[in-house]
Ligand SMILES: NC(=O)c1ccc[n+]([C@@H]2O[C@H](COP(=O)([O-])OP(=O)(O)OC[C@H]3O[C@@H](n4cnc5c(N)ncnc54)[C@H](O)[C@@H]3O)[C@@H](O)[C@H]2O)c1
């Protein structure tokens with residue numbers, strides 16, 4: 001069987017360029033297209049040259065319909081609005097949609113759910129093996145420690161990040177809530193500022209740091225009287241997210257319509 005053809009959305013972005021290199025380096029997939037937003041200076045240019053290397057014969061396009069028609073999978077690390085629009089197109093093309101985009105709101109998730117009735121969607125706020133393992137550990141530790149231990153998730157990212165808390169922080173917070181048999185919606189504390197009052201027992205708090213070129217750091221802190229347990233993940237290279245996304249695109253090739261995550265892909 002031919003190697004699956006992959007299209008990258010958001011090709012000029014931090015993740016888009018990393019994804020393009022990862023697919024090009026892979027012997028299991030072919031890079032068949034690159035999509036950018038209308039008006040991007042990359043549209044109409046050869047992708048390889050735009051990335052500062054030799055020509056690849058792949059012209060960056062803003063015509064997502066045409067690009068997706070040539071592919072078996074779309075890898076999409078863009079914006080919530082773009083991701084929702086792409087989901088409709090991958091559903092029509094019956095192509096696998098791998099979504100790394102974070103900051104999706106409940107209304108966006110409803111639209112993804114509808115699209116996933118027609119083709120597989122694999123979505124995770126973090127596609128690295130390490131974070132997805134940490135999600136499972138967080139669930140177990142939260143279940144073992146119980147409500148006398150306060151849970152706080154602290155994350156740090158680069159100064160270009162537009163959403164907070166990070167998608168990863170929300171995955172970790174949701175895992176802690178699940179460990180306690182609750183949902184994050186029930187336990188989540190709004191961002192703190194001013195006279196907040198004392199901490200509500202059992203709640204889960206989030207804090208976000210933004211600065212420089214931090215790739216991504218997450219601490220899940222369990223704190224009680226006299227001691228603390230801290231679970232930590234530190235990302236130093238965006239390649240970990242791109243490798244996870246390509247693995248998801250390959251894994252999805254023989255899957256039916258539905259919503260999947262990286263725990264499904266990694267068998268965790
Ligand atoms: N899930 C993960 O493992 C993971 C890892 C890293 C980043 N992310 C998320 O991926 C997203 C992108 O991150 P980034 O750092 O690469 O951002 P970025 O701003 O560098 O890149 C986003 C790209 O998407 C493009 N884009 C926007 N609208 C588009 C459209 N309609 N069509 C095509 N392209 C469009 C932009 O022009 C830009 O090039 C963010 O939501 C981030 O949180 C997720």
Ligand SMILES: O=C(O)C1=N[C@H](C(=O)O)CCC1
Pocket residue numbers: 102125126157158161165166167168169215216
């Ligand atoms: O750089 C980003 O943006 C990242 N986003 C994801 C998140 O929101 O958790 C994953 C880490 C990097």
